[in-house]
Amino acid sequence: MINRLVLENLKHRKLRTALSALSIGFQVTMILSVVGLSQGMLNDSINRAKGVGADIWVKPPGASVIGLSGASMPQKVLGFFQAQPHITHAVGTVIQPYAGISSVSGIDYKEFVGLSGNFRFLQGGPFQTPDELIVDQWYAEQSKASVGDMVTILNHKWRICGVVEPGKLGRLFVPMARLQELTNNQDKLSQILLKVDDPKNTQSIIAELKKIEELDGYSIYSIEEFVSMFSFNNVPGLRAFIWVIIGLSIVIGFLVVSLTMYTTVLERTREIGILKALGASPMNILNILVRETALLAIAGWLAGIVISFGANWAINHFVHSNLQSEITPDWWPTTFAIAMAASLLGALYPGLRAARLDAIEALSYE
């Protein structure tokens, strides 16, 4: 019976119910989008790293795995690796960040496909001149670019010579020598990729490499170790950022529900008086408002998940090259708890106020 009253009350003020549920929903979406983006971008990095096919990744001293840094490793160390037994390919690449979160990869085309296998071209083909650019499908779609178009990156004009399937190393590829020249990093590399004769030997090969004095300080990772570092914890500030978003959404949810429930209680003062005259105890009254709030929170949470699918689609559809988003169902229970907790906290004061209302005064309320 209480449930019927609660439903009828919510139906009675459809617009207000919908708006409060939507505001709770947007808080849920806010959290899910931030988490979905973080996870999406990390997983995209992992896929691209794995897509290369290298067994061992070498980073210069002091370079972080995730941070984008320019080239700082002398090209001649390549020789050390090539001289090692069991290493079939040793290829240097240059990763140059530009425009914030984007980067362009400098590769020696022959060497790189020698290690990684051929690119799958959807359009065009390999570099014919040093000033050509290969882009992946996501970049091409987002920028509506195709073969023959000119693109300016790092103050240099490049002609797109090919569009490839995504999932290998980066999104934009240019000839390494030209990139080194443009960034004044002649003979410098950002990372070295190694392929070994038998992946089973990877660990022992790494152990041998670490013994070499000249490589002291270099970070040498197996592909598994390398991708395991693409996690929430290794992105500086990401965890704190997510906490801030969660905190904000709790505060906003609390305020929205407080206000909604406060006006609800005011508006229904007389009805609360009637319920008391019919024998409702203060707990009965609180119970009714708590159920109403809980329903709002559930509706808001569901709306939030639906909206997050929309946000996810929009991100991956319109800005797929810069941002990648994922649906993160493992966060649904967390966001449910957050929406519920914020809402119930918000309902607490108005609910107690209603429970304590004097029945006679409430009945004479106009």
Added chain:
Amino acid sequence: MSEPIIRIQDLKKIYRTGDVDVAALRGVSLEVAKGDFVSIVGPSGSGKSTLFHILGGLAAPTSGSIHIDGDDLMALSDSGRTNLRRRKVGFVFQKYNLLPTLTAMGNIEMARYFSENAGPLDQSFRDLLTRLGIQDRLDHKPRAMSGGEQQRVAIARALVNQPAILLADEPTGNLDTENSEKVLGVLRDLNERLGQTILMITHNPEAAAYGHRTVHMRDGRIVRES
């Protein structure tokens, strides 16, 4: 004669609003036998509603003694008064006071819910709905009903838990003559056929005449009976 269902002696109620004390009841004594139908009249502010609020467990008495159906109201806590409202009394108000979001039946069910009166409605209550002439209006919400219909739903709601007393505070105050007569006729019928004890506040002498006797109040006291 059997023990009266209501026994009030020297009942006082003082409202404390800020620094001023308002004496709403200044020593009321009254006995009501089971099956009685008492009309209460008196000028505005004479304490009629206050007496009902105390009888109905909506307000606590200040001093004196008051018993309903064996319960000592002076000794009741807040939750005791909640229980009194659930089981012993039914209220009918001038403004009907139906819950606007629920249907007529929803309103009745709500009263049953709080007094934990579960299961299907019994036949005698179904007969009552027919007598009240609202058996076809049970799916309607209050705003789709006339004032007279709403008041008859309120009476049904007040009686669904078979209360010891029915308290009607100006039940016809908002109704036209025709609807007033219908509602008063229903109250008399309930009293005569079912022996329902009824106390009714009214400003209308014709309405007061439906009761077996009329109690006159003035300045928080009962001044005479007729």
